[in-house]
Amino acid sequence: MSLKGRDVISIRDLSRSEILEVLNAARHLIPVAEGKKRVTTLEGKLLALAFFEPSTRTRLSFETAMQRMGGQTITIADPSVSSVAKGESLSDTVRMLSCYADALVLRHPHEGASRLAAQVSDKPVINAGDGAGQHPTQTLLDLATMLERFDTLSGLKVVLMGDLRYGRTVHSLAHALGSFGAELVLSSPSSLRLPEEVRHDLDQMGAKVREEEHLERAIKDADVLYVTRIQKERFGDLAEYARVSGSYRFDPALLQKVKSTFIVMHPLPRVAEIPPEVDRTPHAAYFRQAFLAVPVRMALLSLILSGRTGVRG
Amino acid sequence: MPSNVSGPTGKELRITPIRNGTVIDHIPSGLALEVLKVLKVENLDKDSTVSVALHVRSQRMGWKDIVKVEHMELSAQKSNAIALIAPTATISIIRDFKVREKHPVSLPDRLVGVLTCPNPNCITNHGEPVESEFEVVRRRPLAVRCAYCERSMEEFLPHLAR
Numbered sequence: 001m002s003l004k005g006r007d008v009i010s011i012r013d014l015s016r017s018e019i020l021e022v023l024n025a026a027r028h029l030i031p032v033a034e035g036k037k038r039v040t041t042l043e044g045k046l047l048a049l050a051f052f053e054p055s056t057r058t059r060l061s062f063e064t065a066m067q068r069m070g071g072q073t074i075t076i077a078d079p080s081v082s083s084v085a086k087g088e089s090l091s092d093t094v095r096m097l098s099c100y101a102d103a104l105v106l107r108h109p110h111e112g113a114s115r116l117a118a119q120v121s122d123k124p125v126i127n128a129g130d131g132a133g134q135h136p137t138q139t140l141l142d143l144a145t146m147l148e149r150f151d152t153l154s155g156l157k158v159v160l161m162g163d164l165r166y167g168r169t170v171h172s173l174a175h176a177l178g179s180f181g182a183e184l185v186l187s188s189p190s191s192l193r194l195p196e197e198v199r200h201d202l203d204q205m206g207a208k209v210r211e212e213e214h215l216e217r218a219i220k221d222a223d224v225l226y227v228t229r230i231q232k233e234r235f236g237d238l239a240e241y242a243r244v245s246g247s248y249r250f251d252p253a254l255l256q257k258v259k260s261t262f263i264v265m266h267p268l269p270r271v272a273e274i275p276p277e278v279d280r281t282p283h284a285a286y287f288r289q290a291f292l293a294v295p296v297r298m299a300l301l302s303l304i305l306s307g308r309t310g311v312r313g
Numbered sequence: 314m315p316s317n318v319s320g321p322t323g324k325e326l327r328i329t330p331i332r333n334g335t336v337i338d339h340i341p342s343g344l345a346l347e348v349l350k351v352l353k354v355e356n357l358d359k360d361s362t363v364s365v366a367l368h369v370r371s372q373r374m375g376w377k378d379i380v381k382v383e384h385m386e387l388s389a390q391k392s393n394a395i396a397l398i399a400p401t402a403t404i405s406i407i408r409d410f411k412v413r414e415k416h417p418v419s420l421p422d423r424l425v426g427v428l429t430c431p432n433p434n435c436i437t438n439h440g441e442p443v444e445s446e447f448e449v450v451r452r453r454p455l456a457v458r459c460a461y462c463e464r465s466m467e468e469f470l471p472h473l474a475r
Contacts, residue, residue, distance in 0.1 A: 010463065091441050112436040112461025116443055131434050133462055197458065197465035 004307035007118040008300065009127045011136040011172040016179060023144050025299035026292065028311045032068055033295040041302045041310030042071030048101035049075040050093065051128070052084065052108045057268060057290060058128050058138070062105050065297035069310070074101060091120045098123040103305055106130075124304050132166045138267055139172035141296040143180075145289040146224055149263055153180035158224040161187040161215060162248050162273060164194040167228035169267045171198050178207030186211045187218040189244040192230070215250075219258055225250070227266045227273050245272075252277045265289050328364045334383040336405040337395065339417075342368055344399050345378035347470060351394045358384050374401065394427045396420040397469045400455070423448050424457060428472045435462035445474060 003018060014022070031037040047066045051059050063073050076084075076093075084093060090113055097104050098121035106114050107128040114127035114134070129135040143153060150156055158177055160170050164186055174184055174194065184207060186194055193211075202209050212218040219225050230248055235241040249272055250264065263285035266274055270286070278284050302309045340348055345365050354363050361383040371377040386406055387395075395402055396418035406414040426444040430437050437445045437459070446460040458465045466472065 089441050090436070090439075091443070108436070109434070110436040110439055110462075111432060111434050111464070112430075112459065115461045116436050116441060119443075130436075131462070197463065200456075200465065 002307055003300075003303040004305075005124055006304055007114075007125045008136050008304070009114045009118055009125065010134040011139045011176050013136070019140065019143065019176065022140055022296065022299045022303065023147055025303060025309045025311075026140075026144050026295040027148070029295040029298045029302075029309060032311065033065075033291070033298060035068070037311070039068075039310040040070035041306055041308065042066060042069040045071040045103075045305050046101045047071060047073045047301065047305075048097040048104045049073055049077070049128075050097060050104060050106050050108075051075070051077050052079045052090075052106075052113075053129070055107055055128070057293065058107065061290075061293035062128065062297050062301075064294050065301055068294070069298055069302055071301070071305070090116065094121050094125075097121075103301070126300065126304070132171075134172050135169050136172050137293075137297055137300060138169045139176050140300065141289060141293045142169070142173050142226070142265065142267070143176055144292045144296050145263075145265060145285055148288075148292070149285065150223060150261070153177065153182055156182040156224060157185065157222045158182050158226060159185040159187055159212075159215075159218045159222045160194075160226050160228070161218070161250075162228035163192045163230045164188040164228070165192040166231050167267075170226070170228055171195070173226065174198060174202060174207075174209075175205075178202045178205050178209070183208040184210075185218045185222065187213060187215050189213075189248065191240065192244060216254055216257070219254060219262070221259065223259065223262060225262070225264045227264065227270075229267075229269065229271055229273060248273060250274045250278065252281075255281060255283055258283070328366060328379070328381060329362075330410055331362065331381055331383045331407055332410055334361070334381065334407050335385055335387055336407060337380045337382075337399075338377070338403045338405065339371065339374060339401045340378040340380065340399045341374070341401060342376035342378055345380050347398055348378075348380050348395055348402075350475065351391055351398070351473060352380070352382060352385070352387075353475075354382065357382065361385065377401075390426055392418055393421060393424055394473055397424070397427065397455070398473070420449060420452070420455070423460070426474055428457070428466075428469060429474050430459045430462060430464065431466050431472050432459065432462050432464040435459060435464065437461050 032039050066073050094117040103124040105126045105128045106117050108130050111131035111133035113130045118125040164170050230245040264283050266286040364381040366379040402418045405412045424447045447457040450456050450458045456467045
């Protein structure tokens with residue numbers, strides 16, 4: 001099925017072949033994202049960005065992706081100065097935006113907000129993170145990073161570390177990696193374990209998953225360590241936050257014992273989970289990961305808005 | 314279809330037959346009052362009789378509850394809610410003292426407006442003009458998942474939309 005005109009709310013909305021289509025297109029769009037090549041595939045297209053939660057990377061990478069392909073954007077970056085502050089429902093805001101733009105990108109603090117938006121919008125909606133729920137475009141760029149490095153996703157051993165409960169990026173990522181046949185190792189404090197329903201889904205699809213609280217054992221023989229930020233804003237109890245965040249820092253000394261091809265990923269922003277010494281090692285992949293956000297979002301936007309990327313591949 | 318219930322003295326107590334209405338039989342013992350909440354009997358026509366039999370002998374179930382409501386035929390939404398909390402229940406529609414339809418409750422694959430999402434951060438709990446929607450992801454034991462926030466639930470009584 002073509003991606004043209006489609007909503008992307010959850011990574012489950014995309015089949016494996018559609019995910020690979022986006023990743024393949026993204027690979028060919030890297031020179032455009034780097035400014036070395038120019039395309040005008042999205043000329044005349046307008047993308048609305050509605051961000052009801054703070055975001056730097058996600059919003060800017062969508063804006064960059066659109067502009068690099070000749071398109072334009074309109075943005076709600078601060079809901080406190082929009083009619084949302086007057087009590088307008090999300091449904092009405094989305095209806096209004098869908099009258100103006102050709103597609104919508106939504107970030108919202110409530111889970112399910114994008115699914116609701118997709119129901120009321122007659123233009124495609126892309127979920128850019130809803131509460132502790134889904135964040136499918138982050139998953140796509142995470143997969144792009146692994147695929148670029150290892151040329152495959154099947155059989156990769158990926159350690160997911162940190163906040164697996166509230167960290168929305170890991171839920172989508174775990175689902176996608178499971179469907180591609182990667183092996184997952186979960187390493188988190190017991191209070192931040194992967195939610196039951198995500199685990200249930202992984203078990204249902206027959207994914208290889210195990211838990212290993214001890215990080216040194218978890219990363220032995222691993223290909224990827226995916227570190228997430230322990231999110232202060234999701235904790236009711238700050239004492240509990242202080243306790244668990246202190247215990248989840250990646251110790252660079254552990255790099256002595258990993259495979260030479262091993263990479264460390266992080267959705268960023270990082271706080272103290274990965275010390276800067278790791279940045280200078282060949283294992284650090286998180287800045288490449290942040291860059292790949294642009295070609296991946298270019299690929300997705302062009303396939304949704306015009307059904308083609310405008311580059312060969 | 315009169316239901317006969319033996320009292321402690323062995324004397325037959327009879328729940329009177331109804332001309333028109335609904336009989337919900339084979340409710341797991343102890344859940345009749347929850348079924349009444351689903352039916353919102355307080356909103357019924359004031360001439361309607363509601364009969365409740367608690368802890369009745371049943372060949373099939375050991376013990377069961379029965380609810381009879383005059384002048385009411387169940388909406389699909391209420392029938393789905395009963396199927397969630399009392400999956401063994403059977404529903405008989407009575408017209409002119411005769412059983413016109415009798416069927417076990419059955420749960421569709423999607424439940425709209427029947428449950429409220431237990432996730433306080435789900436968009437359906439934040440004043441949007443939207444009905445809750447759940448998909449059945451497993452039937453035994455029953456588990457449903459919110460179509461919006463994708464949170465699963467296996468306990469339904471506290472989350473029935475009232």
